[in-house]
Amino acid sequence: MRKCALSAMNDIFAAIASSKTVYLPVDGADGNAAFTKWEDGLVWSHALNTVRSPKDFFFPQTEDLMAFKTEGKTIEVIDIRKESEDFVIFGVRACDVKSFDVLDRVFLSEPVDSFYASRREHGVIVSLACSRPSETCFCGTFGIDATAPAGDVTAWKTEDTVYFEANTAKGAALLKDIEALTEEASDDAVKAQQEKTKTILAKLPLANLTTEAFGGGKTKEFFNHPAWEELSQACLGCGTCTFVCPTCQCYDIKEFNTGNGVVRYRCWDSCMYSEFTKMAHGNNRLTQKERFRQRFMHKLVYYPENNDGLFSCVGCGRCLSKCPISMNIVKVMKTIGGNNG
Amino acid sequence: MNAHDTLIPQIGVITDVRIDTPDIKTFRVVTPDGKKAFDHRPGQCAMLSIPGVGEAMFSITSSPTNEEYMEFSIKKCGCVTDWLHQAEVGQQLTIRGPYGRPFPVDDEFAGKNMLFIAGGVGLAPLRSVINYCRHYRDRYGDIDIVYGSRSKDDLLDYEEIINEWANDAGVNVHLTIDNPQEGWDGHVGFVPNYVKELGFSTDKTAVLCGPPIMIKFTLEGLIALGFDKTQVYTTLELRMKCGVGKCGRCNVGAKYVCKDGPVFRCDELDELPDEY
Amino acid sequence: MQKVTASQLIDRAAALLSDGSVSAVLGWKQGEFDYDITPAVFADEQALRDAFVWNDFCGANFSKYLLKATKKVDGKVLVFLKPCDTYSFNQLLTEHRFDRDKVYAIGIPCEGMADIDKVKAQSGDGIVSIACGETIQVTTLYNDAPVSVELADVLEERCANCKSKKHVAYDELLGDEGDVLDSARFDEVAQLEAMTPDERFAFWQEHLSRCIRCNACRDVCPACTCEKCVFDNPASGVENKAPANEFEEKMFHIIRAFHVAGRCTDCGECSRVCPQNIPLHLLNRKFIKDMNDNYGEYQAGAEVGSRAPLVDFTLDDPEAADVLDRRG
Numbered sequence: 011m012r013k014c015a016l017s018a019m020n021d022i023f024a025a026i027a028s029s030k031t032v033y034l035p036v037d038g039a040d041g042n043a044a045f046t047k048w049e050d051g052l053v054w055s056h057a058l059n060t061v062r063s064p065k066d067f068f069f070p071q072t073e074d075l076m077a078f079k080t081e082g083k084t085i086e087v088i089d090i091r092k093e094s095e096d097f098v099i100f101g102v103r104a105c106d107v108k109s110f111d112v113l114d115r116v117f118l119s120e121p122v123d124s125f126y127a128s129r130r131e132h133g134v135i136v137s138l139a140c141s142r143p144s145e146t147c148f149c150g151t152f153g154i155d156a157t158a159p160a161g162d163v164t165a166w167k168t169e170d171t172v173y174f175e176a177n178t179a180k181g182a183a184l185l186k187d188i189e190a191l192t193e194e195a196s197d198d199a200v201k202a203q204q205e206k207t208k209t210i211l212a213k214l215p216l217a218n219l220t221t222e223a224f225g226g227g228k229t230k231e232f233f234n235h236p237a238w239e240e241l242s243q244a245c246l247g248c249g250t251c252t253f254v255c256p257t258c259q260c261y262d263i264k265e266f267n268t269g270n271g272v273v274r275y276r277c278w279d280s281c282m283y284s285e286f287t288k289m290a291h292g293n294n295r296l297t298q299k300e301r302f303r304q305r306f307m308h309k310l311v312y313y314p315e316n317n318d319g320l321f322s323c324v325g326c327g328r329c330l331s332k333c334p335i336s337m338n339i340v341k342v343m344k345t346i347g348g349n350n351g
Numbered sequence: 352m353n354a355h356d357t358l359i360p361q362i363g364v365i366t367d368v369r370i371d372t373p374d375i376k377t378f379r380v381v382t383p384d385g386k387k388a389f390d391h392r393p394g395q396c397a398m399l400s401i402p403g404v405g406e407a408m409f410s411i412t413s414s415p416t417n418e419e420y421m422e423f424s425i426k427k428c429g430c431v432t433d434w435l436h437q438a439e440v441g442q443q444l445t446i447r448g449p450y451g452r453p454f455p456v457d458d459e460f461a462g463k464n465m466l467f468i469a470g471g472v473g474l475a476p477l478r479s480v481i482n483y484c485r486h487y488r489d490r491y492g493d494i495d496i497v498y499g500s501r502s503k504d505d506l507l508d509y510e511e512i513i514n515e516w517a518n519d520a521g522v523n524v525h526l527t528i529d530n531p532q533e534g535w536d537g538h539v540g541f542v543p544n545y546v547k548e549l550g551f552s553t554d555k556t557a558v559l560c561g562p563p564i565m566i567k568f569t570l571e572g573l574i575a576l577g578f579d580k581t582q583v584y585t586t587l588e589l590r591m592k593c594g595v596g597k598c599g600r601c602n603v604g605a606k607y608v609c610k611d612g613p614v615f616r617c618d619e620l621d622e623l624p625d626e627y
Numbered sequence: 628m629q630k631v632t633a634s635q636l637i638d639r640a641a642a643l644l645s646d647g648s649v650s651a652v653l654g655w656k657q658g659e660f661d662y663d664i665t666p667a668v669f670a671d672e673q674a675l676r677d678a679f680v681w682n683d684f685c686g687a688n689f690s691k692y693l694l695k696a697t698k699k700v701d702g703k704v705l706v707f708l709k710p711c712d713t714y715s716f717n718q719l720l721t722e723h724r725f726d727r728d729k730v731y732a733i734g735i736p737c738e739g740m741a742d743i744d745k746v747k748a749q750s751g752d753g754i755v756s757i758a759c760g761e762t763i764q765v766t767t768l769y770n771d772a773p774v775s776v777e778l779a780d781v782l783e784e785r786c787a788n789c790k791s792k793k794h795v796a797y798d799e800l801l802g803d804e805g806d807v808l809d810s811a812r813f814d815e816v817a818q819l820e821a822m823t824p825d826e827r828f829a830f831w832q833e834h835l836s837r838c839i840r841c842n843a844c845r846d847v848c849p850a851c852t853c854e855k856c857v858f859d860n861p862a863s864g865v866e867n868k869a870p871a872n873e874f875e876e877k878m879f880h881i882i883r884a885f886h887v888a889g890r891c892t893d894c895g896e897c898s899r900v901c902p903q904n905i906p907l908h909l910l911n912r913k914f915i916k917d918m919n920d921n922y923g924e925y926q927a928g929a930e931v932g933s934r935a936p937l938v939d940f941t942l943d944d945p946e947a948a949d950v951l952d953r954r955g
Contacts, residue, residue, distance in 0.1 A: 040904035078402035260599030277869035334900035336663035
């Protein structure tokens with residue numbers, strides 16, 4: 011395990027930034043933290059997490075896929091992809107690190123999404139253990155240990171010190187790059203922090219929420235549950251939950267006429283939107299109840315059915331704090347899953 | 352970055368446009384150097400697009416045994432199809448695929464008597480498998496084809512059906528139209544009723560494609576005749592964007608129509624929520 | 628502290644349900660953490676007693692929910708309206724968006740609603756429970772004793788700049804009627820106006836670049852009631868789910884502000900729900916201030932049937948050139 015003074019982080023960022031782009035959570039003028047490209051002097055936020063998840067790094071909200079030139083009856087396809095640059099993301103919490111596993115199973119399964127794969131290859135993740143979880147946190151429900159996040163490097167931040175441990179070859183290489191700025195450390199302080207955090211995690215209001223009722227093969231059990239009606243009653247049909255969610259990965263493919271050719275791009279889409287499944291001759295999800303149900307069935311039943319029981323929720327709590335009507339997966343799990351937590 | 356990505360299409364050229372019905376045209380497509388864009392299996396689909404207009408999924412109408420080109424029978428019903436319907440020979444488009452799970456022509460279908468039932472443009476995905484079975488005629492038993500449409504003019508591939516399919520040994524074609532029409536001395540009535548009237552024996556594997564209401568009543572009719580759902584196949588259609596089970600649009604329950612379908616056996620559909 | 632209590636509201640609603648005056652109640656439903664309250668339709672007294680809440684976190688404006696509820700519910704819908712909600716209620720009636728005969732509106736006084744982010748700024752994170760009384764008592768995982776927070780110190784922006792404690796529509800009023808207030812709500816607009824164009828552009832650039840196009844502002848907005856929004860309609864040519872270029876999200880918000888100009892009552896729901904804390908209300912307030920300056924004081928929703936300045940021509944209307952001159 012290596013360590014450095016928290017006050018020395020600017021030097022660490024600077025050292026890494028000489029060869030890679032560095033991103034870290036930085037407090038914005040609006041009071042929220044957001045992943046921001048490091049520049050000299052930018053301060054690593056103390057916020058528990060960002061509003062926007064780090065999925066943008068691998069699956070950006072909009073991404074150009076290709077361009078076309080048309081002339082008369084002919085069409086030319088232009089590959090406009092650029093080689094991804096190497097980058098390091100600092101301060102990814104345990105929940106969000108786990109979300110990359112959820113995304114990987116979609117984008118890296120055959121046929122591999124080369125856009126996503128390229129970014130994954132070039133990205134190094136420095137995760138950050140939690141020490142002050144919020145009431146909206148429930149990563150433990152999904153078996154995630156907030157005190158020992160995965161990632162290429164795991165970091166623990168105490169009042170004045172940052173500890174690092176490499177988990178992968180990529181992570182070891184990163185720590186090698188900053189070896190001169192860090193020193194060997196015992197893991198006593200980290201262990202102490204972990205113990206303290208665990209007592210807090212056990213006291214979280216959602217500490218007893220479980221996934222027991224859910225998982226693959228439960229479509230028939232839950233699809234026609236009478237509670238969907240009431241749960242979805244006030245849903246505005248907006249995309250807030252989807253867009254702040256680190257695991258939501260549905261996308262649309264659209265085109266933009268630049269006046270000088272057509273660019274085909276993809277962008278995040280939301281199953282909560284009324285047009286999501288609309289075709290030229292119909293729509294198989296006509297009401298908000300059906301769209302709402304789809305989102306939660308996907309996370310709690312369909313995704314685990316197709317992915318060895320892994321749920322596509324990581325308990326980050328973003329939807330809990332950001333939904334305009336405060337409806338969220340926890341309320342769904344408690345209502346549909348019965349006597350839960 | 353040179354890695355191929357499934358979302359990046361090839362160029363196709365329309366080499367023939369056949370007017371099938373007042374609202375269906377069949378487009379023949381090859382690559383600019385005159386070859387087939389890719390191999391496929393019966394029942395599989397391809398994404399066709401016109402940059403600036405849009406991209407949409409279509410079933411490949413031609414049989415894989417046709418090694419020269421692919422055909423798509425397309426009904427005019429939206430942006431992409433409207434545009435294609437005014438396209439001329441020589442027009443390029445983009446094509447990617449093949450996508451989806453095909454009909455089990457070499458497995459479950461092998462050695463079986465086949466019963467194909469289609470309504471309207473629903474013949475398009477079946478034409479591929481019908482011609483595949485005709486090509487490998489000795490691998491299958493008797494073939495019955497029940498096909499209906501609104502009128503004689505709305506029967507897709509009419510010339511091919513009359514002049515080729517109907518002349519094959521062991522192939523029985525049963526055509527029907529919804530309402531009587533001058534110059535039509537064939538059967539009049541809806542497909543589900545005609546199937547019941549024809550009263551097929553249950554030693555067949557049935558493949559259905561057509562409007563949802565036709566599928567529903569035809570399936571009920573087949574069950575009444577004693578068919579088991581494991582003997583009946585159909586294809587689904589939902590909105591698709593990626594074609595490879597990632598964009599999250601075409602799922603019914605845990606299944607993605609683009610990847611796990613479009614071909615489903617009817618007992619498999621029973622396992623899916625009623626959302627298609 | 629709110630001047631009417633939840634039990635007063637529940638008792639009144641239960642009485643109206645039991646005598647058949649109304650068949651459903653639109654109200655606030657208890658959440659997981661005392662502050663995460665969900666709008667809900669309550670069908671019977673038991674449901675009300677189980678989960679109906681009224682406290683300092685009941686920000687949701689139910690006016691827009693009446694569009695759906697009045698169509699779905701047989702009989703009358705009882706709705707509780709805070710003073711600012713009544714303006715949206717009237718505006719929707721002006722636009723014939725729901726059937727007034729299907730609604731029984733109870734006006735309730737409001738001392739302003741708390742912004743949970745501001746509460747947390749004082750109490751810290753890790754909220755275990757919140758009790759709303761004389762003060763807001765916040766129990767957290769990280770404090771030994773509950774932290775006492777004054778509602779006045781943690782008001783939502785729209786409440787800190789409350790424009791009216793007067794209900795402009797109701798069938799019945801619980802508690803005392805208030806007055807239209809001399810609000811400081813245009814001060815921030817004036818600050819924006821005092822900026823140079825470059826500063827102003829930078830201000831909006833900074834805020835709007837955070838937009839994730841979730842459409843929550845539009846979907847919650849009582850003035851946004853089009854059956855099909857142009858931005859959702861693939862046939863409109865401007866449909867979009869995400870910014871295709873740098874200017875896109877600004878265009879979305881500016882077009883939306885134009886579309887609700889004269890109809891926006893300044894209820895502030897847009898800013899309340901924005902997950903990215905974008906001060907969207909300032910766009911609308913700028914329009915309101917300009918209309919006040921150019922055409923005389925006008926408050927959308929103050930009365931049913933009033934004609935907004937932008938859809939009404941009078942001989943006194945200033946010419947465009949005069950407006951430009953006035954701006955200097």
